[in-house]
Amino acid sequence: MILMDNSISALTAHRQLADQKAAALLQRVEALTADLTSAVGAQPVSAVSDIANLDQRGEDEWIYGKLRFADGRLTVLYRYSADDEADAHYGVAPEDRWWNNVELTKCKQQWREKMMDDAVLQSLINRIKEALVARAARIDASLAAVQKVLEAESSTLDAAMTASVDGFGSATLAEHWHDVLAKLPLDTPDTLAATYSMFETLCSAILHERQVTPKSRDRSLQFVLRECVDELAGADPAAAKQAGYEILKTFQGLSSGLGALRNRFSSAHGTLPGTVPLDPAYAMLAKNAVATAAIFLLSRHQANPPARRAGDAPSGPGAI
Numbered sequence: 001m002i003l004m005d006n007s008i009s010a011l012t013a014h015r016q017l018a019d020q021k022a023a024a025l026l027q028r029v030e031a032l033t034a035d036l037t038s039a040v041g042a043q044p045v046s047a048v049s050d051i052a053n054l055d056q057r058g059e060d061e062w063i064y065g066k067l068r069f070a071d072g073r074l075t076v077l078y079r080y081s082a083d084d085e086a087d088a089h090y091g092v093a094p095e096d097r098w099w100n101n102v103e104l105t106k107c108k109q110q111w112r113e114k115m116m117d118d119a120v121l122q123s124l125i126n127r128i129k130e131a132l133v134a135r136a137a138r139i140d141a142s143l144a145a146v147q148k149v150l151e152a153e154s155s156t157l158d159a160a161m162t163a164s165v166d167g168f169g170s171a172t173l174a175e176h177w178h179d180v181l182a183k184l185p186l187d188t189p190d191t192l193a194a195t196y197s198m199f200e201t202l203c204s205a206i207l208h209e210r211q212v213t214p215k216s217r218d219r220s221l222q223f224v225l226r227e228c229v230d231e232l233a234g235a236d237p238a239a240a241k242q243a244g245y246e247i248l249k250t251f252q253g254l255s256s257g258l259g260a261l262r263n264r265f266s267s268a269h270g271t272l273p274g275t276v277p278l279d280p281a282y283a284m285l286a287k288n289a290v291a292t293a294a295i296f297l298l299s300r301h302q303a304n305p306p307a308r309r310a311g312d313a314p315s316g317p318g319a320i
Helices: 002-040 081-090 109-115 118-168 171-183 188-209 221-232 238-265 280-303
Strands: 052-058 061-070 073-080 100-103
Touching: 002 061, 002 073, 002 109, 002 118, 052 109, 061 081, 061 109, 061 118, 073 081, 073 109, 118 171, 118 280, 171 188, 188 221, 188 280, 221 280
Parallel strands: none
Antiparallel strands: 052 061, 061 073, 073 100
């Protein structure tokens, strides 16, 4: 009897050890889920492992499954061999066959052990990697498509700006605009400096053409832009003038932003030590924004010609 009691005690000890290991495995599942979720981040990817046999119920009856990671969860997808026989009988295609599912933390312990096998886990990790690589490729394709559209729109904008500048007739302004286009694909800092200079030249040219006496000795963009918009909105109805001042606020923001980029990153004052190279997209943004503003200002100038002031001598844009 004592021998029997010792044997049962030994069994109890082995069961307790198995319970401890099962609990440790469950904790490992939770840790693995957290690690995979952190690794994937916000990317909406899902993946499944290779198939493994979960339970052999008889010579011709079994349950098989695969591990799935999606939405921050690990689940077991499983099917019965009888399901395959029924689907085959009714002609259900393999890709359309239904899989039952249960969370890995809530499935049978034996299933969890099978799904936490090294080969199964490695196949899942490989599939997640493939999904991330595929997603990056899709994002690259989307970016390329957007870039293509932006480049097409930018080309249209460049053509409209060139036509507006040519119509204005200032050789200096035309030279500055073509300088911007020439520098754009070559050097971001130089493009920013050229864009800023071109915008200043544009505003000064419009004021000169309209024979406006500057109110400020400071001829930097901030001041000439304000005077330019004030002049162009001067003859508009009150409502339109108010709208013009609202646009002025946008232009002033553009002026400030462009000035900040120029002072920090362009070659106008020398690049500051430790400055990280600026992405060429900023140069494209600055060029497009300034071209849009310039087309508006030039169109307002043409639509609202200056009134002849008494004693004023004729002048033209080619004079500057």
